[in-house]
Each structure stands twice: as structure tokens, then as C-alpha cells.
Amino acid sequence: GVGVSLILTQRVGALELAKILSALEVEDAYLNINNLNPRDQQHIRSVALSPISVVHLFRQYFFELDTFLGTPVSHVWLSPGATVELIEIHTRKTIIEKTLETSFETTTKAESAITEEEEISDAIKEDNKQDIKFGASVTASYASVTATSSFDYNASQQTAREETHKRMRQQTEKLSTEIRKNYKTTFKTITETTDTSSKRYVLSNTTDDLINYELRRKMRQVAVQVQDIGSYLCWQTYVDRPGESLGVAKLIHIAKPAELDGLHAPDEIPLLLPFKEDKVVTIPFHSIEDTDAENEGEVYQDGVEVDDSEAFGNLEKIQADWPIEAVCPKGNYVLTDVEFDGQGQPVAASRKGDITNADNKASFSLHLNTVDFQGQNSVQVKLMLYWSPAPGANDEAIKKNKENIEAFKAKEAVEYQKAYVQNAKERIKLTHQIKARQNDELREEERIVVYRKLIQDMLTSGISMPDDRTRHVVAELINSIFDIDKMLYFVAPEWWRPRLRFFTQQLDESRATPPNYLTGIEAFAKGILKKMYGLSVSKSPDKLAASTIGWGGIEDPARDNYYITEDSEPAKFGSSLGWLLQLDGDNMRNAFLNAPWVKAVIPIRPGREEAAINWLKGVEGFNGIGDADIYHTNNPNEKDINGNPLDGQKMVDVIMDLAKKIQKKHEEAVKNGQYPKQDEIADPALVDEANVVTSTPIDRVYEHGFYPLQGGFRANVQGNYEIFDQWIEILPTDQVVPVEVKYNPKTGRQV
DSSP, rough: OOEEEEEOOOOOOOOHHHHHHHHHHHHHOOOOOOTTTTOHHHHHHEEOOOOOEEEEEEEEEEEEEEEEEEEEEEEEEOOOOOOOEEEEEOOOOOSSOHHHHHHHHHHHHHHSSSSGGGHHHHHHHHHHTTSSSBOOOOBBBOOEEEEEOOOOHEEEEEEHHHHHHHHHHHHHHHHHHHHHHHHOOOEEEESSOOOSSSSSEEEEEOOSSSEEEEEEEEEEEEEEEEEEEEEEEEEEEEEEGGGGOOOOOOOOOOOOOOOOTOOOOOOOOOOOOOOOOOOEEEEEEOOOOOOOOSSSSSETTTTTEEEOOOOTTTOOOOOOOOEEEOSSSSSSEEEEEEEEETTSSSEEEEEEEEEEEEETHHHHHHHEEEEEEOOEEEEEEEEEEEEETTTTHHHHHHHHHHHHHHHHHHHHHHHHHHHHHHHHHHHHHHHHHOOOOOHHHHHHHHHHHHHHIIIIITTTOOOOSHHHHHHHHHHHHHHHHHHGGGGGEOOOGGGGGGOOOOOOOSSSOOOOOOOOHHHHHEEEEEEEHHHHOOOOOOOOOOGGGEEEEEESSSOOTOOOOOOOOOOOOOOOOGGGOOOOOOOOOOOOHHHHHHEEEEEEEEEEEETTTTHHHHHHHHHHOOOTTTTTTBBBOOOOOBBBBTTOOOOTTHHHHHHHHHHHHHHHHHHHHTTTTTEOOOTTSSOOOGTTTTEEEEEOOHHHHHOOOOBBHHHHHHSSOSSSSEEEEEEEEEEEEEEEEEEEEEEEETOBBBO
């Protein structure tokens, strides 16, 4: 049991002094836990947690007292001259998280090597290791941590005894019930002899009467006693967010690609494409307006002769615009452009006006820009016709191609989704099947993390260590004052300060994004909206939404939902809480990762109490406790080691007095004495010269064995290192004993 002291400090000002002087009762004059107002910030700030606490250690003993036959588990009757062969088969199921071969070895060892007397003690040790709140890697039993505003040493030890009694009694009762439920006996009657490794019993009735046998299970009577084995002054402190520096496992899993071999891209319907057609047209020489134009020795521009220098001659003109009609060799085409090529002849032409398209035909006007007929009656011009698909000619093909592509992509998406779901199911199953690492290794890692915080940030805070030699000296000094290896830590439940976390099962490939300022602000804002106003937090679209079912609530984005499959193992503890989970961690590791803080308690070595207090004053301070703080109590039995009342003494002096009391108790632990005492046991007559042993108070039970405790439980502290608790447990064995019985044929009752 660990006692935590809540110290309510009160520095007296004018108003506080007036209140103290006007108070009718002493308990009303000073701030205490009974009149503390939780809404008054001044009251809350006046509370200080003492860095010094007391841990009380207790040892549990198990004694084999007696065996007896329990209730019948089966019944066998034999007629005269009959013979019955019984085969007793014992079934004990042991689940061991190892390979099958190792499982057989461990099971065999459990049946042959482990003694009956150690079964319940081993079960209790294992139960202690699975305590989520308690993280010490030791085998002793500890009570829960409680806070008190009293420095009364006896009161804290009495409270620790009561808590230990309650915890140990419930623990052994639960484990005894589990042990009783683990036994199962099956009896089979056969008519042939079979060689088995099981136990075989042959019962024969050589009498003339009917014989009845009851098969009764052999039971064990085990006594449990608890002894106070010492108290330690401890340094206690808090380590915030202890799981931040612990790494988590990364599962390597290669996702299987989608099976697309059976899918083929659709053949694309060809579209009508633009093309060019070459065409040669003949333009005849035609004089107009009775100008008697000549086709030789004249160059005409836009149908008019260029050189008009002849005497008494007319201005010669020819026809310059000629209608051209073209028929497209393909359907659903229109003429969009025309280019001209004189093919080396002295002619230049261009299109005049727009192109007219109708019924797969095109017409336009060809204009002769310049031409020299060179005595010929005509001139040839090469036309390059550019045909393009008519408007809407490709609409049907484009629509059909789009439909084919969409159908193909839909089938492809189905295959991708199918592969994604299969990979997700496989990953969910694999992550749920990962075995937790060894309990001792996980606890030791957690202890190392706590040690880092304690040693680096607290015990050596402010100490200059310029070189390795100084570090060696400081390490030896700390280890000589504090028993570092016996450090205990208590994990605070996550509900004390729910973290604003957004952890969910990660099934996609990791995409590392470097943190930035805006990302942090956004996450903080989302957390505030969810916590204060209950607004749903936007999340990325769920790719598995179409493949998941539930019993309601699976579409609520504010819930911390998780995935399972039809053949996956049960999810880890904390999955429904949005916790950060370690794939190969146990429940205690996951609770540690999400804990807001842990309380660390390091015992102070006996005889070093004053040195430890002085060290803590120098490196950590006393959490606001100074020479001006006075200790007040209403309990007149709270006295210092010299018998003076503690009320009114300085808080620092009260803590130093507590250290002296602990030191005095340790001095008693090494002194030999005569045990047992007559006032301790239920029957004082059992104590005589032959039964008294000489031993230290801590090892006394190993010397004199079991003696019934007077009263069964002793809460009041009368002395140090007392045996203060005792009870009896009834445990079954794997042995069954036949007992001959007779029954009254009229009443049916056993005689």
C-alpha cells in the first residue's frame, strides 16, 4: 500500500488572519479537505502534493493444512459377481502463446514439475502481473494508492492493511474459484481392456449383496496469512505523457494486386477523321465585255490586263471568278478549306467567298489573282481540298466509346475494390493474430521510459555534469540514496484526461506527411469542436463502407469505430476508445501508451531518509512546501517520534519526523527476537519453550511456521512486522477416491 499525502498549505494574509481569529472551531480556522471549495482556484492552488510518501510492504504465506473428501462427483454400483473397470481421464486445458511443440513441453512440465502447494501462489503472482494500473515487475502484492491529508504513520499503515486484506481476499477467492472450475473428470465403463496412460480402476463384487460406491474428489485446505514486512520512505512524482517516447510496431504486408487478367479494354470504334483530297481543275481563257482579250503576251490581275501601254488599244479583261463544285468520296463530310497550287505555272488563285456544303457536295468560287495563259486556251490549277467530319457525325461513336470505357472502368473498379477488401480483411486478421510480446520485456521498457524522465529531468535537474566522471559520481550518489531498482509506477487511467487523439485502424499504405503549423492548428480545432460542441469530425471517405455491416452507429464519424472480420481474433482492449494501440503489445502496454501520466514511486534506502530529503530539496523542490507552511491536524494521536503533538509544527519538520520513524522501524527489522508471541496467536498455550524460535521479525514465519491468528484480522497497528490477516481456502485436486456407501431402500437416504 502506498500512502500519498495531500498537503493544504495556507499562507496567512490580513483576510485569512481575520478568518482564523473569528472561527469558532479550530477545524474551521484553517483550510482542510473538509472545507475545501473545488471551484475556488485559491483553494486548489493551496493544495500541494508531498514528494515524500510511505510504502508499506506485505508478504503472503500459504500453508497446506489438511485434505478431506468433498462432494461426490460420480456413482458406481456393482451387482454380486460383477466387475467394473473404470478409466479416469483428467483433462486440463492450458493455453500457451508459443509453438505447438513448445506447448507440449510446457504442459508436460506443468503436470510433473509444479507442486500442488504452489498452484494458488503462482496464480496470484500471475494475476499481479496483469494488473493494468500497477506496473512494477515484482511478485509482492500491493494495495491501491489512496490520498490522505494526514501524516499519521499508524493511520496510514492501518489503511494499507485494510486495503491489502480486501484486495488479497478477493484475489485468492477469485483464483480459487477458477482453479475449482478447471477440473473435469470423466468416467467411462468399457468391456474390453485398453492400454492407456490414464488411471485404471478395477472394482469387483465378490459378495452376495449389491455394493454402491461414491467417487469423491479429494480437497485441500490451504491457510493464507499476510505479514507486514516493512515500510519505506519513498520519493513520489508524476511523469506526464509517458508513452510518447515508446515506439510502436509496424507490420510489413505486401498487398496483392487486383486480378485484371480477365479484363480486356474494349475496341474503340474508329471516328471519322479529317483528310485532304488533291484535285486538278482546268480554267479556260474567256474574254469578257467585248474587249478582245488576247491569251498571249498578256498578264492578267484580277481579270484585267496589267500592261495597258498599247496605242489606240482597249483595256483587255477576262473572266476571273469560276464556280467550282466538289463531291466528297466519303459520307458525312464537309469541305472546310481549300488551298491552291499553280504547279509551276504563272498562275495564282484563291477562294472567293464562303464554301457551301450540301448533300456531301461542296461548292465555292475560284478567283484568279494573276494569270498568264502563254498562248494557251486554258490553264490547270491544283486544288487541295480539306474535308472534315460533318457536325454530329462522330457523336454516336463517341457516345458508344464512352459507354464502353465506363463499363470497362466499372469492372476494373470492382476488381480493385475486391482486391482492396481482401487485402484489408487479411491485414485485419493478421493484426489481430499478432501475439503480444513477453510481459516482462514490455514492463521493463516502460520502466526504462519512466527512468529516463525521473533521472534526467528530475533527480539530476540543475546539476552540472560537464564530463563522464561527474556523471559517474552523480549516478553513484543517487543510487546510494534511492533504491532505483525497486521503483514502482502506477498508470493513471486514460479517462482522467482524455487525449485529443484521432487514431484509427490503418489499412492503406502509409503516406508520411511532415507536420506543419497549419496541420497542428487544424487538428487542435477539430478536437475542440468534438469535445466542447459535440460536432462530428470530418474524416476521409471510408473505402470499405460498401463492404461493412454493423448493428447501427457505423456511419457516425464521431465514433471510434474499428474493423473486424468473420474469422479475426477479438480486437484489442482500447479499440472502441480511439486509443493508440501497439500491434504486439498487451493491454497494459496500450493503457500505458494512452495514459495521461504515471505516478512513479522510488523507495529511499533505509538510513538515507534525511539525505534523500535534502537531495530533493536541492534538485526538485518540495512542490511549494516551504518553511512558512505549518501542519495542522485535529487528531491528538498524531505525535512525533519524541511524543510531541505534530499540530503546529513546520511541514518540513513533520516530513523529517516521518523519516526518523521509518528509520527506527528498519532498525527493528534486523534485531533478533523470540517468536511467536502469546498475544498474537489464537491459542496462547501453544507457545512454549519447544515451539519458540529466535529470528528476525521479517523471517519469523519461515522459522516457526503456521500459527492461527487471534481474531483472524488485525487492522489496528500494535507493533511492527505483525501477522495481521488470515483466511482459509478450499482447493480441489485431480484425485478421486471411491467410498463404499449404503442406502435405506425405503427412504432412499444414505445410512
